Amino acid sequence: MVALVACATTPPPVEQLAAARAQVGQAEAAANDAPLELAHAQTKLARAEDAMQRGDFEEARRFAEQAQVDAKLASVLAESARARRRAADVDRGIEALREELRAETQ
Numbered sequence: 001m002v003a004l005v006a007c008a009t010t011p012p013p014v015e016q017l018a019a020a021r022a023q024v025g026q027a028e029a030a031a032n033d034a035p036l037e038l039a040h041a042q043t044k045l046a047r048a049e050d051a052m053q054r055g056d057f058e059e060a061r062r063f064a065e066q067a068q069v070d071a072k073l074a075s076v077l078a079e080s081a082r083a084r085r086r087a088a089d090v091d092r093g094i095e096a097l098r099e100e101l102r103a104e105t106q
Helices: 002-009 014-030 035-054 057-105
Strands: none
Touching (some): 014 057, 035 057
16 A cells, blocks of 8 residues: 555656656766666666656656666766777877888888
C-alpha cells in the first residue's frame, strides 16, 4: 500500500527522460571511442522508458538520471581519446621536423 501511494505521488519524470534522450543522442558520436559506456547509457534509457510506460515514475527517473551520467561519461571518454590522438599527431609532426633538421645539419 505504501509503495502504491509513493508511486501515485511521484510525478512523471518527463524532463529527466527528455534530458536523458538528448544526452544519449549527443553521445552517439562516442560509439567508436566509448562503445561500452554508450551501450550502458542506451540500456538505461530503454529501462527508463519502459518504467515510464509501466507507470513506475521513480524507477524511470532513476534510470533516466543514470542514462544521462553514462552518456556524459561516454562523451568525455570519447573527447579524451580524440585529444590523445591529436596529441600523438602533433608529437609525430614534431618528430618529423626534428628528423628534417638533423638531416639538414649533417
